[in-house]
Amino acid sequence: MTENSSAITLTYIGSQEATPNYNVMGMAKASLEASVRYFASTLGAKGIE
Secondary structure (H helix, E strand, C coil), X not given: CCCCCXXXXXXXXXXXXXXXXXXXXXXHHHHHHHHHHHHHHXXXXXXXX
């Protein structure tokens, strides 16, 4: 990614609380949210939001 670029992701309430029939997707979305928080911490200093 270059400076001043953006990343967009989608999530769902199933990543934060148990949702019937969401199973593995809830775990995947929770992992995505955690990854984005860490990337934001690292890349934000470079102007990437």
